[in-house]
Amino acid sequence: MTTTMQWLFVAALAGLPLVMHDQYFFHVLIMMGIFTIGAMSLNLLLGYTGQLSLGHVAFFGIGAYTSALVSLGFDIQITETYTFVLAPKPAWFSLICSVTLAGLCGWFIGKLSFRVRGAYFVIVTISFAEVVRLVALNWVDLTEGPMALNNIPPLATALPGFDSGPLQRKIVNYYIVLGVAVFSFLVIKRIIQSRLGRAMVALRENEALAKSVGIDVTRYLVLAAIASAAIAGAAGGLYAHYVRIVDPDVFLFIYTVTMVIMVVSGGKGTLAGPVVGGVIFGLLPEFLRGHTVPEVQWMIYGALMILIVYFLPQGIVPAVNKWWTAYRSKRDQVVATNVSLGRNPQEQEG
Amino acid sequence: MEQLLQHLVNAIILGSTYALLGIGLTFIFGIMRVVNFAHGELYTFGAYMVYLFSVILGVNFLLAIAIAIVLGVLLGAAIEYTLLRKLRGADVDTTMLVMIGAWIIMQNGEQLIWSGVAKSIPTPFPEEPLSLGLVSVAWSRVFVFVVAIALIILAQTIIQRTRLGKAMRATFQDRDTAALMGININVIYLATFALGSGLASAAGALLGPIFIVMPTMGNLAVLKAFAIVILGGLGNMKGAAIGGFVLALVEEFGAGYVSSGYRDAMGFLLIILVLMVKPTGLFARSERIG
Numbered sequence: 163m164t165t166t167m168q169w170l171f172v173a174a175l176a177g178l179p180l181v182m183h184d185q186y187f188f189h190v191l192i193m194m195g196i197f198t199i200g201a202m203s204l205n206l207l208l209g210y211t212g213q214l215s216l217g218h219v220a221f222f223g224i225g226a227y228t229s230a231l232v233s234l235g236f237d238i239q240i241t242e243t244y245t246f247v248l249a250p251k252p253a254w255f256s257l258i259c260s261v262t263l264a265g266l267c268g269w270f271i272g273k274l275s276f277r278v279r280g281a282y283f284v285i286v287t288i289s290f291a292e293v294v295r296l297v298a299l300n301w302v303d304l305t306e307g308p309m310a311l312n313n314i315p316p317l318a319t320a321l322p323g324f325d326s327g328p329l330q331r332k333i334v335n336y337y338i339v340l341g342v343a344v345f346s347f348l349v350i351k352r353i354i355q356s357r358l359g360r361a362m363v364a365l366r367e368n369e370a371l372a373k374s375v376g377i378d379v380t381r382y383l384v385l386a387a388i389a390s391a392a393i394a395g396a397a398g399g400l401y402a403h404y405v406r407i408v409d410p411d412v413f414l415f416i417y418t419v420t421m422v423i424m425v426v427s428g429g430k431g432t433l434a435g436p437v438v439g440g441v442i443f444g445l446l447p448e449f450l451r452g453h454t455v456p457e458v459q460w461m462i463y464g465a466l467m468i469l470i471v472y473f474l475p476q477g478i479v480p481a482v483n484k485w486w487t488a489y490r491s492k493r494d495q496v497v498a499t500n501v502s503l504g505r506n507p508q509e510q511e512g
Numbered sequence: 513m514e515q516l517l518q519h520l521v522n523a524i525i526l527g528s529t530y531a532l533l534g535i536g537l538t539f540i541f542g543i544m545r546v547v548n549f550a551h552g553e554l555y556t557f558g559a560y561m562v563y564l565f566s567v568i569l570g571v572n573f574l575l576a577i578a579i580a581i582v583l584g585v586l587l588g589a590a591i592e593y594t595l596l597r598k599l600r601g602a603d604v605d606t607t608m609l610v611m612i613g614a615w616i617i618m619q620n621g622e623q624l625i626w627s628g629v630a631k632s633i634p635t636p637f638p639e640e641p642l643s644l645g646l647v648s649v650a651w652s653r654v655f656v657f658v659v660a661i662a663l664i665i666l667a668q669t670i671i672q673r674t675r676l677g678k679a680m681r682a683t684f685q686d687r688d689t690a691a692l693m694g695i696n697i698n699v700i701y702l703a704t705f706a707l708g709s710g711l712a713s714a715a716g717a718l719l720g721p722i723f724i725v726m727p728t729m730g731n732l733a734v735l736k737a738f739a740i741v742i743l744g745g746l747g748n749m750k751g752a753a754i755g756g757f758v759l760a761l762v763e764e765f766g767a768g769y770v771s772s773g774y775r776d777a778m779g780f781l782l783i784i785l786v787l788m789v790k791p792t793g794l795f796a797r798s799e800r801i802g
Binding site: 277278280282284288456460465466475 | 746
């Protein structure tokens, strides 16, 4: 996908409210957008550094809880006599808090878990997510536990003059999510094309070699984890302000799996991959909803995941790219020039 | 003191089933390099099979448990044959994704068949607990402990004393050399996955009647099994057995003396701690199985 196509895609999405006037339609798109942001952030770790983090939902959930708590206000009793009280803050401020805190957690978890690799890394990340979920469930004074945090102020009212009807609110939310998604995409693109991105790919391809040429592996991995966690936190914050209720179920493993499926099906290590996967797996439940019960829907998810691993192990975007470059190279010799310029068409155009 | 002893006894009984779960998982990882996310579903499968045979079909309780274990072995063999055989030589991440897919399919299949309502399985053991001086234990738990220990010893015997076990150990050390020596790797992998699955199914069949049976019971089980395996070092069977008891002890005492709400968090905190201090697991001296 070229830059022009990317902007055309965004323009098409931005123009949708002009032609569609269905609340439910926008609800589906908003949820799709939120999870696509999550998938894009996961792609930084899974696709570019090659580390399968299965605790990604922790950052999403931390973002959601932070945003909810900061905008609702909370108090923590620290000692017998001293209680930390935070008055409710505006929604935009709590969203920034959720990005910051998720980023900090990313740094902390990155520091801890990047000491191990492979299966160990996967299990540490899952453990972390489970611990956070259990804290959210049990720290009832702060998080209300299973009773959930209710009536979280929406972001949409933060913009004056738009708060008229439910459809209007949906559309404002839609633009906010779209804006954050585009911004996240640009940030990730910038990271990938920077020194950090090249270091990440280098250590994915061959960690020992990357180390030997002087790349500080742990440092770059932790940086990637911070960026990834912060963006996931933003997605969580958006979720909290949109759904307006947050309970410990936001930490469920199945959400991590959803994001992983989005990344893997679209194409890990490509910029467009999580977006393509996000669109497919964001819309698929809606298509299936009318025809099946949720259990069958999830079973289809699982089956698709297996089929993708078997038949499209690189994902959809690289497969299409491959087909497209093959088609173009027949027409003219673009690929040859790309190679002579030292460009890898799959990495660059993804 | 009484409370302490009671916790200790509870932990040892729970630990025996944890060990069963952990050994199955570590065994599969050690030989096949597959992180088996469907392990918890085999655990659930075992519990539901006991429910099916013992409660619905009215088969003898002990026979129902035996049937559940055998069916677990068969299901494991079927999963290996259909899903994993084609992925020989694929990296850990790839097989992990496939097993996550299998896990989702199985769990939702269970939900579809059995509905989300929890089931309980009555046991034929006397209500009156066995009294051992200061502590008392329900007979059903004594039964769980005895069968679990017997199964652990059986698994260990298969690996250490039989020809198949020898071939498994050889495959663990070096797959390609083992294949060159005439060991049929496909058979070994099939047997490994079937045996590991059978152990998970056995753990479910034993714990199902003690706790309640529901489709999501496998989720925590698989995560705990990972915790146990990490404690012992991936691929280390003795480590997994000890890890199972360690986790049960930490959980039981954590729940008893710290906070019962965080019972399930203890294991995960333990994993994080272990990996920070000694990433190869507590008991891993060298990589070998048995």
